[in-house]
Amino acid sequence: MVEKRKAEKQQPAGPVSAVAALAARRARQQQAQSAQAPNDVPQVVPEAEPPSKKPRPSLEGFESTETNGNRRDARNRATKKHEPLAAVMMAKRPVGATRSPKSEPEPELDVTPERAQNEESGQEHAEDAQEMNEDDVASVVGDPDGYESPAETPAELQNFPLSKARLNKSNIVYSDENTLCIRIKERTNLALLGHYDLWVKRGVVSLMGAKLHPSSQLHRVYAPSTHSLPVIKCVAGVDGDAEVEIKSCNSGIARLRDLSPLYQKIWTGDNTVADKITLKGVAKESKRTFSVLYTSADDSLNRHLRPLHLDKKWSASMKALSQREGRLRVLICGPKASGKSTFCRYLLNHVLSPTPETENGYINADGVAFLDLDPGQPEFAPMGQVYLARLRSPFFGPPFTHPSLDDSQGGEIVRAHHIGATSPKEDPDHYALAVMDLMDQYRLLLEKHPQCPLIINYPGWIFGQGLEVATWLVRSLGLSDVVYMSEKGPTEVVDPLGRAANEARVPLTILPSQPTDFVSRSSAQLRAMQIQSYFHMSHPADLTTSLWSDTPLSRTRPLTVNYAGARQGILGIMVMGSQIDPDLLHETLEGSIVGVVTVESSKAIMGEMATSQTSNHEDHEDIDMDTANPGADIAAELAMTNCIARTPENLPYLFLGSGSCTPLDPKASNCLGLALVRSIDTTSHKLELSTPIPPSHLQSALEKGHGIVLVRGQIDNPNWAISEEYYAARAAERRYQQSTSGSKKTGDSGIEQSHELDSSEHNRTLALLRERVRRASNVPWMTVVEDNSRVHREAAARRDKSLWKLRKKAYPGSESEADY
The missing domain is CATH 3.40.50.300 (P-loop containing nucleotide triphosphate hydrolases)
Structure with missing residues (x-):
């Protein structure tokens, strides 16, 4: 009371306005409410406005709304999960969402102290944030794979309407474990998650901008959770509705989840309420490759699902x-x-x-x-x-x-x-x-x-x-x-x-x-x-759709190409963007992604230096094919200009320019696709390449007398290829343990059969699978983290101070935002 009276005496004398009195009274009420509020209620702490030098982008969603208790809870949830994780895989946190006091606290983002200081500085650091590498995105604590944590999103954001139509006996024409035929009334729509074949039998429906009329054609639709869901809408019906058949498909794209966590949890989850209605009378474990969702709350994985609507x-x-x-x-x-x-x-x-x-x-x-x-x-x-x-x-x-x-x-x-x-x-x-x-x-x-x-x-x-x-x-x-x-x-x-x-x-x-x-x-x-x-994709000649293989590239048969000698299959190797010393070309090329470019004439490489002289040398052949002398004329012209430098490993290094390689002239070159350089055998002078380029395309280029150049650019490193074998080994072990977890198993006919497993055979198989996981985890350029909690990540960062990552928050309009 004494301090209060002293403060009142120090105030300047004069009349106090009604507005000021009301503001003071409201301030005292807020102080009283905050004093009586429980400790577990999240308090919003506003950030201080940074100095404005230039208009900086909006950083909505960056304010921290978590208390220390909530952060401890998130950290405890994270430490309970010990799923192994191959490093380098990160993801973006959903942004732009408002929160209510009743919603669950958002997961904590792991931001380094340097990044936190940068966010409080000003415009210079904001501009630096936009130029950062998109690989360095903060992972979400609480999810072992660090991609999305849907369980932590506010409840009101989960229940988002997706479909206007509701399935019942009147609009379900027929259904089984693979097929669903329904009627959709005019001006109503239906949202599906997964991948399926769509057949329009009656009426006109719209899908992703296309108006689909009745025909015998099947339309393959892919609707993963990574993008907004396409909506099937009836725009014109017969007797007021359209009739469509939706059928499960097995393209193999869902099996890519065994090769990368990026493909996990992007397709269907458990059967929804609408699925259970259409699957009555079939086996309980029946699961289609698609699911019908009324709202986003129907998703068993609690993901951010939104319909794809147009302005x-x-x-x-x-x-x-x-x-x-x-x-x-x-x-x-x-x-x-x-x-x-x-x-x-x-x-x-x-x-x-x-x-x-x-x-x-x-x-x-x-x-x-x-x-x-x-x-x-x-x-x-x-x-x-x-x-x-x-x-x-x-x-x-x-x-x-x-x-x-x-x-x-x-x-x-x-x-x-x-x-x-x-x-x-x-x-x-x-x-x-x-x-x-x-x-x-x-x-x-x-x-x-x-x-x-x-x-x-x-x-x-x-x-x-x-x-x-x-x-x-x-x-x-x-x-x-x-x-x-x-x-x-x-x-x-x-x-x-x-x-x-x-x-x-x-x-x-x-x-x-x-x-x-x-x-x-x-x-x-x-x-x-x-x-x-x-x-991993292929286009079989007898199919109208694509297929995907879940075999790691390390287990596929590579394409072997001679890079030197009488049967040389490539004209040369180029490096774009920077000058590489010939002694370092071997290290630069091995394990990288290269463009496979056909060179139609020597002008593509030499530009104005191209000469009109040609020579029919018969010392060069490409890619061990039976075509006689492909690219011989081009190789002869290049040999006359001395633009090919041989490295200590005898690699043909194509270098023209000052400081960096001059790119190939687009008028005389064409890119067939990409290839992964798996290995370089310096003793036999052979390259091992993994490429999905059809052999017919390579054969056609060689028959025309074109040469082939491998171009090493500045695209992202193939980290996904390094970790494929590890994730495939983990998936094989997991499937085996699931198949042997019970004393009974379900046969192909759906009938439970007795299954007695020999313990010695089981232990031997499990040991082989675990040995495969161990061998796959011990490869260069990959570190397997058994515990992805924040404490273990910080400890690993302290142990390895020579490497560091800058983790940043993603916001709309930033470089790390997906450009849809």
Whole structure:
């Protein structure tokens, strides 16, 4: 009381306003409430506003709302899990969600003290955060694999509506353990999770921008939890409804979960309420490859599931663009994470929809040309490439479900160029030359298919030099439309883009962006999933769909190529981005991803130094095939110019330029795909390559007399390939233990059979499986952490101070945000 009276005496005299009195009274009430509040209620601690030098991006969701007690609980939950984990695999925490006092506390992010200090500094550190490597994303404590922790999300965010339709006896036509045929009323929809074949039997339904009419065609749909779920919507029905059949499929893509944790928990979980209704009368353990979900709360794995809906302006723009039919030449551009890839995917499907003649009299028999200029997240090719593709049918699924179009009946790659990086800013000149060549290829394509429209996907490199390239494309490509995917500008981008469009007399359409608030995989992880899917996918000639193999690359038969001698199979090896000493080429090449590029003439390598002299040497052969002297003329010209340097291992090092290798000329080269250099045998001068490139493509290039060059770029290291054998060994041990856990097992007929297991045989088999796990965990460049708790991670970091990782928080619009 004495201190209070002293404080009152020190206050200045004068009248006190009613507003000030009310504010003081409210402050005292808040203090009293906070004093009586229980300790376990999370308190929001506002962050101090950093000094503003430049407009910095929003960092919503960064405020800590956890008390010490909640953090201890999260740490205790984490330490209870001791699942082994191969290091290097990280994931992004969902951001952008608001929390209520009743919701569960969010899991704690493991951020190093250096990163915490950077976040409190100012704009310089915020800009540094945007330039960080996307591999260095903070893992979520509480999940041993560090990818997503759905159990920690607020309850109100889980119960999100997905489907308007409800299944009952009146709309279920027939169903069994693999098939579900249902009727969907007009203006209602149904969301499914998993992968399945869709057959439209009656009415018209829309799916990912495509309008599907009744036909005998089956549409393969992939709907993983990593992306927004596609919605089947009835747009026109017979007697008020449409009838569709949904059937399980076994493509093998789900088995990739045994090779990488990135593929775990992305497909179906336990049967939902709707599944149980349609599975009545069948075996209890029956499980389809798809599940019907009414709300996100139906998911047994409690993941962030959202339906894939379009903005009304997006739908109107797609309808207007599709009306241009064969005259369509549209460029889609915008900032990162604005929805460019989603818009392109929807527009492609909309134009490729097999509409009957009765609608508008137009039939798209020439397909659609898709010019993908985003080497970081391409749609139909692995990373590091720009390409021109001609598509003939819609595609339903994210990019890692169609990472290539080799021998695919849905389309083919007309021409591709290996950029060797995930961003065009590494070499803008080479990027521009590649774009010019692809446009020339499109003009040649029009001679055979005059009604083939063109859709161009431009990367999020829209500032600075990227803006200059974009405006140059608008002025020079002869476009019909330009679409910019952001209504928020900025003006320094929109104004130059608008002026370029006015000069070219091209309309500019500005659409709102649709960034995602919840992501379970970062951009780097999605790239790893796509390239791993690329190396494990095949296109059988007798099937219309793709298949995936769950065999680790280390257990597959490699392609053996001679790199020196009389039967040399490659012209040379190039390294893009930096100069490599010939003595270090062996270490740089082994275990890396390389582009397999065919060289049509020596001009692709020598440029202006190319000579007109040719010599028919018969000392060179490619890849041990029976083709006589492929690439001999090109090899002879290169031998005359002395542009091939032999390393101590006799590797043919192609080096031209000052400081770094000059890239191959796009006018005289074509990328066939990627390959993994498994090993280099210096005694026999052989390379062992793992590649999904069809042998027919290699044979065709060799028959034309083209040479083959391996190009080492700056794309992500194949960490996924190093850990495949380890995860496959763990999966084999886990399956065996599950199969022998009981004294009875269920046979193929579904009837329980007695099963007496010999203990000695069981122990011997289990020992062999565990020995495989041990051998697989003891490989270079991989560290297996048996306990992924924060305490053990910090202890490992202190032991190994020579290596460090900067873990950062992901926020919408950052470099680590997935560019959908």
